[in-house]
Amino acid sequence: MVRMVISHEMGSQKAVKVMGILMVLSWAQTTMAAIDCSTVTALVSACSTFITYGAPDPIPGSPCCDAVVGLNSIADSIDNRRSVCRCLMGLIATYNPNATAIATLPGFCGISLGFNLDPNTDCNLVDGAASNE
Numbered sequence: 001m002v003r004m005v006i007s008h009e010m011g012s013q014k015a016v017k018v019m020g021i022l023m024v025l026s027w028a029q030t031t032m033a034a035i036d037c038s039t040v041t042a043l044v045s046a047c048s049t050f051i052t053y054g055a056p057d058p059i060p061g062s063p064c065c066d067a068v069v070g071l072n073s074i075a076d077s078i079d080n081r082r083s084v085c086r087c088l089m090g091l092i093a094t095y096n097p098n099a100t101a102i103a104t105l106p107g108f109c110g111i112s113l114g115f116n117l118d119p120n121t122d123c124n125l126v127d128g129a130a131s132n133e
Helices: 002-031 037-053 063-074 078-094 096-109
Strands: none
Touching: 037 063, 037 078, 037 096, 063 078, 063 096, 078 096
């Protein structure tokens, strides 16, 4: 009985997190022409344990991967994809020791953002559609 209550509470917590991400995404899409880096940073912060410690690996369906899927969703146009790219490149530059962890997030989550997360990526050249791999 206790195990079922704990499991239900954990499921509820995940649902609340997903709803929060969806609210951020809907607000971002309706109020901004280009993506604001605070939105990208907020989504990536769901992966902070992996980015900081390199473990546990994010898996599809985890809060971290749900956030990466959110990045994929807001990168719905060339301008938005370029904005997401610039924001992620800024995070990579700022958190250089953790750059590899940030760059591997889409692959762990089975998502392609439509550009490589690499310090040499020119976000002005990003085009094409983001997709699931």
